[in-house]
Amino acid sequence: MEMGPRRPSVRENPGGIRGFLLMEAVKLHIPDGFLDTRTWVSLALVSGGSIACAARKVRVGLDERRVPLMGVASAFIFAAQMLNFPIVAGTSGHLLGGTLAAVLLGPWAGAVALTTVLVVQALVFQDGGLSALGANVFNMAVLGTMVIYYVYTGLARVMRGKVILAAGVTAWFSTVLAATAAAIELAFSGTSPLSMVLPAMAGIHALIGIGEAAITSVVLGMVYKVRPDLIYMPGYTSGEGGAHLEQP
Amino acid sequence: MNNLENRANGGKSFTLTVLVVAVLVVLVAAFFASPWPDGLERVAERMGFLHLGRTGLGQTIRLAPPIPDYQFPGFRNGRLATIVAGFVGTLVVCIIGLGLGRLMSAKRKNHT
Numbered sequence: 006m007e008m009g010p011r012r013p014s015v016r017e018n019p020g021g022i023r024g025f026l027l028m029e030a031v032k033l034h035i036p037d038g039f040l041d042t043r044t045w046v047s048l049a050l051v052s053g054g055s056i057a058c059a060a061r062k063v064r065v066g067l068d069e070r071r072v073p074l075m076g077v078a079s080a081f082i083f084a085a086q087m088l089n090f091p092i093v094a095g096t097s098g099h100l101l102g103g104t105l106a107a108v109l110l111g112p113w114a115g116a117v118a119l120t121t122v123l124v125v126q127a128l129v130f131q132d133g134g135l136s137a138l139g140a141n142v143f144n145m146a147v148l149g150t151m152v153i154y155y156v157y158t159g160l161a162r163v164m165r166g167k168v169i170l171a172a173g174v175t176a177w178f179s180t181v182l183a184a185t186a187a188a189i190e191l192a193f194s195g196t197s198p199l200s201m202v203l204p205a206m207a208g209i210h211a212l213i214g215i216g217e218a219a220i221t222s223v224v225l226g227m228v229y230k231v232r233p234d235l236i237y238m239p240g241y242t243s244g245e246g247g248a249h250l251e252q253p
Numbered sequence: 254m255n256n257l258e259n260r261a262n263g264g265k266s267f268t269l270t271v272l273v274v275a276v277l278v279v280l281v282a283a284f285f286a287s288p289w290p291d292g293l294e295r296v297a298e299r300m301g302f303l304h305l306g307r308t309g310l311g312q313t314i315r316l317a318p319p320i321p322d323y324q325f326p327g328f329r330n331g332r333l334a335t336i337v338a339g340f341v342g343t344l345v346v347c348i349i350g351l352g353l354g355r356l357m358s359a360k361r362k363n364h365t
Contacts (some may be wrong), residue, residue: 036306038306039297039305039308040304060353068358071354072354072357073264073351073354074268074271076272076348076349076350077347078271079349080272080275080347081275082338083279084282084286085275087278087279087339088286089286089287089288095295096291096292096295098292116351117357121349121350122346122354125349126342128316128318129318130321130338130342131318131320131321131322132323148347156272172274196302197300202300205296206292209296213292231267232267239308
């Protein structure tokens, strides 16, 4: 992205302005080559299975009013992932969006939404590797959305219904969780020793998570004002059947 | 009030608003996104495995993503290329998401 001085990234650089323009953006989306074969194959299988399950679960659960949201929430998350914000000198972060998806669409549809974004990013924009797609889906759609939904509902209960606050904390946690998983995967692959890559990843994403928390809270706060019925609330055993917001 | 209006027209204004916001975010990203590498890239650089990112399956099977690095081909202005890429991506994701959403709720109607 030609937006200012940028060091060359992973590709062999043809040099000059063409080289500058061909620079590949590596994001929290793991590119091909970072993970060894057994790791990315395993993750691809696990992710494939998980998302297939999620898709089946949605089939019985997605209520009509959320159908358009599947489109536009995914669109928003895609767009927001393009908006890198500076964290510390020399490093930027961007929205993951898993918490947003989970709170608005529930764990299953939310995971499918994130997966849609990730697949389009990898296949159309070369953002994230092809073999690494399973890993990215696992970190962001499975952990970052499905699992995070239950973190959110648990927190919302503990916080006695303060859903926006719960979502904010969950959003911070989702970033750290996804980054930790990525670090473990990198260590498993022998790409980098765990003792080094884990603190590095967790540390930087603890900071990026603050941005995630802020954006998520603000966006959900606005949705809450206009369409509180779209916010998933804990306290319903039927869960994904379309919750109504209780007054905190 | 707003809530009732929204639900009365089928939530269309809310849906449209979110989409418009997404488009605006693309514009903001094209102009103001930080050029600094993100968390993973930074760590990869520091830990010395960033160069590995050019190997792997995508290269082996010669996958050719049409809009690499969010630069829509054919635009000399990098910023414009990013904007078009972002619009296209947002639209594509929206359409696929909508399609999947329809698929996943229609079946429910047939469910007893």
